[in-house]
Amino acid sequence: MGFEQILANGIVLGTLYACIAIGFSLVWGVLNVINMLHGSFIVLGGYLTYFAWAYTGVSPVLVLPVVAALLFGLGYGLQYLFINKVVSAPVLTTLTLTFGLDMILYNLMTVYFTATPRRVSMEFGRVEFLGVVMPVDRLIGMGLALALTALLFVVLRTSRIGRAIVAVRMDREAAALMGIKVNHIYAVTFGIAALMAGAAGSVFAMVFPVTTNLSGVFLGKAFVICVIGGLGGVSGALVGGLALGIIESFAGVLIGPQNAITIGFVLMLVLLIVRPQGLVGVKGYE
């Protein structure tokens, strides 16, 4: 099998991985909260997309903005009502809180949606270019993932709310003194992270079967990607995701799929030792 095919598989997988990690990275970097809810947010986004498709036939691409908006509301509410109460407590406290909230959300989904894998069975076909075969749905997913990442990048760079998020990340007290409503900005940040997770769920519903079982898998991937790529910016998730996707793709072929995931974790451990801020992370956010 050609080098190009392995690389292409890795790049497409990598952008999907980036899409998983971006919201997680944002919350971790800005709020210093390890959001255990993240995997379940993605699964919830996937389910909402699936049900919208199954009952109304609307394409996941069109449902995506609605799902993203709903998840934003959910994320904003959770942060404003619960997590803000303990946001300045040590990281273990917020981790425990989000862990508890995750158990509630995860089990509610299992009870009401069941763990049965469901798939948006739209066949988009595949394209072949220079001997490389690529499924169209993954390419659409990749396009959406890149678009969302770019959008977040622009929002953080240019909008007032984006600059406020960055300001709060840099110095909470100083930002508050400048008139920024810190609690509101926290909630907006968490909302944006949930929005990105929901959008990722919509993208994934086209590519993978949706089941609550995947919640922990998504969370684990997000964690590894953030450590590899680094926190503090949108680029960290993108670089981390691509690195993990490409490494897993090559490792899967060269040393067998069974060991591919291990390689990702080994890379994570090595980076923690030699470059704790990640490949492109900003020093001080690790």
Add this chain to the structure above:
Amino acid sequence: MTPTKRITALSAALAAAALGTAASAEDVIKIGAPLALTGGLADEGHKQELVWKMWTDKVNAAGGIDVGGTKMKVEIVEYDYQTDGKRAGQLAEKLINDDEVDVLMAPFGSGHTKIVAAVAERYQIPLVACVSSSVSVYDQGFKYLFGTLAPNTGMTEAMVAEFKAKMPELGTVAIYGRDDVFPKSMATATSDSAKSGGLEVVYDELYPVGAIDHSAALSTIKSLEPDWIYMTGYTQDLILGRKQMQDLGIEAPIITMVTGPAYKEFTEGLGELADGVTSSTWWHHAAGYTDVAGAWSSTDAFYQDFLEASDGEDPDYVHGSCAAALDVVADAAGRAGTLEPAAMRDALAATDLETFYGPIKFGGNGMNQGREMPIIQVQGGGIKILYPANIADAEMTLLD
């Protein structure tokens, strides 16, 4: 009511309740069941729960089971172990020590059964497993463990022979299995059976639990152009695997997914893509047994009751095997004439029963022996039985 009167009334009520419990406890067979009612295996846990409720309702309505001249009702004491193996073991201990159950039923899957089996063996309480088929669970020398599924190896040898008969030019097979107790043992067994059956195994790899992408492995398989692709895993893995095969343009005359098509979720999740996929299963409701012992006198009687209980859903092998497992317990209790664990254990070991699910007779390691398990194929969205010949209802079709 004055406080004194209130206390007297309360005491009387409590005493009555205590007496009631004591009286009924003697006439009840208590069966303990740690079930995965939430978490990753929740679907499977609910299947077990459903058929056990059907079974107890039916048997209790008919007066219960005759144990040594006393008609006893059956009560299932269940706890949700949240798909956490360690918790399943803890709850098995609770069921034995606090609830004082007479018999335990194992949870779904070989991995969790293994954990509960170790607990049951320690306390010497009979354990009947209905969804565990890996020999590694039964070859630990446990005396109190019995399983209604048959060993994996019988399934794979029959499959190799059957496929070679249908496609004489069959020469190469790619095997891709999930690194988990049951899927791994099926992949290993198939690899061994394929080699001993004269096939060349061109790819033989496992993927880790939690894999969400198979493109690397499938791209390699594509370049090897095998005649037969054999993939094992749970439904979500297999749906993804089949879809990625299509996405990457992988074609083979035979694609087998174990146990994919045995579950309705697989065919529903894949739609037309499921067509032509073969599999093997321990039981299918199309395999009709009649005039049998147990709560249902025929497979059809069970099927009709099941349709009613499940609002028209079809049963799969989990439902069949687990309902029949309670027939085994009832039969053993009847023959033992007591609920004493050692006597129950001996009666279970001597089981030789024809049920709606098929024959059940335990071998030396506690596994159900001597069943010919059906090979199935998805044809036109439905499940057809290809083997064994006496219950087959279709000819195998090749994919290309």
